[in-house]
Amino acid sequence: MNSILNKRIKAGKEDAARIQERFGISLIPRPNGKLIWFHGASVGETMIGLDLAAQLRLKNPELKFLFTSQTQTAAEIIAKRMGAGDIHQFFPFDKKQFVNAFLNHWQPDTAIFLEGEIWINMLLELSERKIPTALLNARMTAKTIRNWLAYGALSKKLFTTFKYVHAANTISADAINEFGFVRNIKVGNLKSAAAPHKIDDALVNEFLPLMKERPVWLAASTHIGEDEIILKSHEVLSLTGKKPLLILAPRHIERTEGIILMAQKNGFKTARRSMKQLPAPEIDVYFWDTMGELANAYRLAPVSLVCGSLIRGIGGHNPIEPAQIGSAILSGIYVHNFADIYKDLENISAASMIYDPSSQQIAMKLADLIFDKKEIAAMNIRAQNYLKSSQSIYDEVLGDVLNLVTGGNI
Incomplete structure (x- = not known):
């Protein structure tokens, strides 16, 4: 793994000064209070998480937010746009020891994954710890759907760990139901309703x-x-x-x-x-x-x-x-x-x-x-x-997420 990491660092794909975060280790203490964790791999997903967090904070100012991403570009965007007191970390490698180190440190009260980041060890460990987990704006290509269907029992085990799922389109919603998630899935692309980027x-x-x-x-x-x-x-x-x-x-x-x-x-x-x-x-x-x-x-x-x-x-x-x-x-x-x-x-x-x-x-x-x-x-x-016309679904999902993070019914 070290050789791979060194290549990624040289290519500018990893931040050498923060590489310990990839192993679930953080030098930043966990804030007191209810911590909501948003994960999006790259910039597009990250923007949805930042916008939802801002709206949740307006409704409940005591909430704290942790953001994780895979890319340095997303990290830079989060650093510029996250609220005071919010934290960014790089997502840990999906190995059990790194996942446990991450979760032991941060102990999130709710974990929210954006679009399509399905990590086996992380989701299973979150389920084991009974941490409520959501998948928002789920968006899958035909190839991704075929791949998950091929896994059968594993797909069902993973997708049923989510307490709440919202999909960007009906194709993704139908697929997730076929994977084994049997609850109602609301449909509509959140990116159509997210707040526009600030103009200088x-x-x-x-x-x-x-x-x-x-x-x-x-x-x-x-x-x-x-x-x-x-x-x-x-x-x-x-x-x-x-x-x-x-x-x-x-x-x-x-x-x-x-x-x-x-x-x-x-x-x-x-x-x-x-x-x-x-x-x-x-x-x-x-x-x-x-x-x-x-x-x-x-x-x-x-x-x-x-x-x-x-x-x-x-x-x-x-x-x-x-x-x-x-x-x-x-x-x-x-x-x-x-x-x-x-x-x-x-x-x-x-x-x-x-x-x-x-x-x-x-x-x-x-x-x-x-x-x-x-x-x-x-x-x-x-x-x-x-x-x-897209704003109504955004408002519905925001209400559902607020209920999820505050322990209400969804």
Whole structure:
């Protein structure tokens, strides 16, 4: 295990200064009082947990919160957004001795897992200790469902440890019932109703005057294989003569320099947010290469192409944030991770799907939308109406979770 850990540390996937947390060891004392533990592997799940915790704290200020995650990116987001007195730890390796060390130290009163983090030893030990456990916004792919069905008795043993389950979609709910969870499962994606990320008004007010005379679009959370398509699309869009500005936000910011070189080889003038450079009039591509600021980019761009959707194998990214903030949504069709949300948005014309993800077609879609302020406004209104319809399930789940953590009936 040490060799694997060393490789992960060198790759920047583990924090060497906090590696003991992976073995269930913490230098932070457990706070007094009722401790509610939220676990989400990465950023998306983490945001749901942070939002629910904030709402629970409003209803019961004496509650204390522990957050765990797998990734350093999520850890950074939690550190910025968690409440005073809240604690973040890295999730321990799922071996019995590490799980026991973690639970012996923290002794959570309730454990809440977000989306799809099913850890065998942890769940069994929580059940053995009679700690109430919930699974929220459960979201499973067809492959994951097939895998759990193949385990049969083990799946039933694990999924029946949960006292409460809520699913993001009916496919996941039906599967969990088939695994052996026999209680009613409420359905609805919590990400559709979570509070929007906070906008930095000072930053937005500084940038907007530099952009107001230009058509601006955002390529959000790009992956390897998409950047070339996006830069070519911008080149085609630039033939309109309107001097459009592309804000390009790589999903993994360590790739930024390579994409900048690609852009410059194509003749684009570039600037970087991480270097506090501004999108001056001569800039063609502005790189949004900072952590935790994508909401500000959505606020600046009237139109956003949500990436991870132009090529197979990634599954897309959540369109809820641009919908909340008011950026008209474009997306490729490879969005199986959020297929239900995209289907809903497309059905009400609140998102426009690109069925041929070529540079020419993307540029045509952009040209049709980016110069049509009325259609941008109409798409945003439709998206807002969709979000309002999702609020009721969020309120129901919040009430159920409050009952769970305070010992009420659910």
